[in-house]
Amino acid sequence: MSTTLAIDFGTSNSLVGAYHQGKVIGALPVDPKASDPTLMRTLLYFPHADQCFYGSEAISNYIENDMEGRLFRSFKSHLPNQGYLGTVLDNRILTLESLVGVFLLELKKRAEAALGTTVDRAVIGRPARYSMDSVADGFALHRMEKAAKFAGFKEVEFVPEPLAAAFDYRKNLKEEKLVLIGDFGGGTSDFTLIRLSEKDFKREDVLAIDGCPLAGDALDSVFMSQRLSDYFGAKSRYRLPMGSNVLSMPPAVTQRLNHPAHIVHLKEKETYEFIREVRKCSLTQKDKDALDRLFILIEDQQIFPFFESIEKTKRALSGQAESDFSFDYPGVEIHEKFSVSQFIEWAMQTKEKIFASLDACLASANVQPEQVDLVCLTGGTGQVPFIRQEFEKRFGKERLQTQSHFHSVLSGLVEYIPAALGK
Template sequence: MTSDSFLSIDFGTSNSLVGAFHNGQRYEALPLDPKAQDPTMMRTLLYFPHPDLCYYGTEAIEQYIEQDMEGRLFRSFKSHLPNQNYLGTVLNNRILTLESLIGVFLLELKKRAEKILDTPIEKAVIGRPARYSMDPVADGFALHRMGKAAAFAGFKEVQFVPEPLAAAFDYRRQLSSEKIVLIGDFGGGTSDFTLIKLRPEGFAKEDVLAIDGCPLAGDALDSVFMSHRLNEYFGAKSRYRLPMGSNVLTMPPAVSQRLNHPAHIVHLKEKETYEFIREVKKCSLTQKDADAVERLFILIEDQQIFPFFENIEKTKRALSASETTDFIYDYPGLEMKETFSVQQFIDWATATKEKIFSALDECLKNAGVSSQQVDLVCLTGGTAKVPFIQKELETRFGKERLQTQAHFHSVLSGLTESAGFWAQGQKVT
């Protein structure tokens, strides 16, 4: 019997969490990943040592390292959802669409939750960003794909609830009187905002004043270290001259842009692109140009993409605590040392920051609410802790109004509450 059982799924770019509303009872974050430091938080990772075997979460990393980084490790694959040109990937001769890739991960979450609750579950409330894309057509396409992925995982009925709205339901429990609250959900792939009237009890759809966001957050901040400095080590500026040609060419943006993003770089291994990069190396103008392209081959062939971007993320976090930090990578053939400063990070990230806060301004404008009228600002997600993001929020709203406990379970808790509404016959969206 499944009618009284609902899963709540916070499917994130970096981490995923699952709760449940089962037989009238709330189940907070379920311990789906016993090998993780926090068993309730499962890294959104898939590792295929070969096409017929897949590992998930912490075990994906363990097996990836244990098996000498052979096979394919997928991270940040959620970020491909609005990209209509990205259909999926090929594992040996097996075609994996993006919908089935996400569906495989959702199915594993479902199986583990069902085992803990000892019941089959066919209904789910799944979080969605305020916007997968700034393009409404691409945003709708992404949501359609998520619907197909959920169906692949075996869910018969699904409600998609905006993640910042879900976070609002969680924060509501802290209130003793009605307030206008801004929820800022800063994740790995998206920055999302909801302006809402919250009161201790009850909810009506008209309480939601505005929802907005943009598809930039933690991963976009990580990518600036690649795009402004580190990608030069991997041929982003390598020059070459084709046989019988007279023009000196530089590595095309289609390659260097993939190189900058953790979700996209794995696709440099796809046959056509890979053969093109091989040709660039053969036709390199100087030995220095060829050496840089060779480092790209080492990065891809020796499966160093994941640890390299993990090191970039550590560098980003280190700049929250000190004015400068050293980025050191000592894998044979990829040895490098660069010193980064907070000011460099701020300068490089300016365009990303402006787009994030432009979405916030749009949210305030659509709600007809000024920053002075906002009673409380509640933040969730790791990117909310980046100092220049914090500082910008303090400038707009004042430090005293910021609820800065950016804990990871707020969205999930609100999704579980949404599941409770659904169980009572009330839809949130």
């Protein structure tokens, strides 16, 4: 049979494997300049409309070009948003489907070069849910289908990511077990309840799949929404000319400001001009100063390094009670101290939604936590202490198991291909 690629297209990182010449091939070296060549960060950098860099080269060229141009990160998270059509770059319209398609095409080209053959078939991982709204979820999948066609794939199957992770864990089982798979990425938290054994896979082995569109990026965003966004005008007040009402920054702006995938779109013309007008009409010098910092963040292309600093702080709080946040850039000098207790309090709503989807997964299969034999967690968010502690509370520490943070889904997708073909 012809070669089939397995693609784990993630919010933060992407990997590619293959079923080639009757053999399962693990992660391919699609980003040779990365510290792990099999792991390509899901980044696109356009110095201008006619040139694009990917993964580690996107970061290095972005820095070399003094952060001019457009860097896109976490763009997968826009898929269920029917109001987000894409962006404009040098008067050229880039739809979201084409942004995703360009990235998938590059993954395809690099995999083909590694395998020495052309490929037009793919199995691509998908979250259990792109959105809690079924219409938005279907819309996101439709967009992914269009992006895959844009990339040149003629045949595509989308496999839930937690189901793929289950195939990876299945390799090490010696007897049948009822297993809960928790797969945590940058954008989604996904769960699969499945009976796993050495026997051939049957679709009825999957008892339930559920999830929610919240994970690592949502945890990053709480640092912005709860404190750091104030430095960039989230609470700035203004009064329009000839008006008497004191107004505050509208949610349409503050919501973009708080999220790493959305903040780049503050640079789009209509929003940008609105913020300029707010700055002119600011009530106090403090309000003006905050918006000046926002303009520096946007105009000097400091969004990416700023959110990298937030991510670093979040990771530090996994191992210590407090962490200093420090960002030193001329005009944007911010120093704050964050504690684990603050992080837990701010993230409570996100945590509750993640575990509500877990409860829904168990309930749909009519399974109680004590009936689950093994809980397998993959992805960085699953290692956040207060998330992991909740799993320990529900299932017991002895039933928890972790695998490779990044490779489990890809490994499972590759294993899925011959199983689905009955090979």
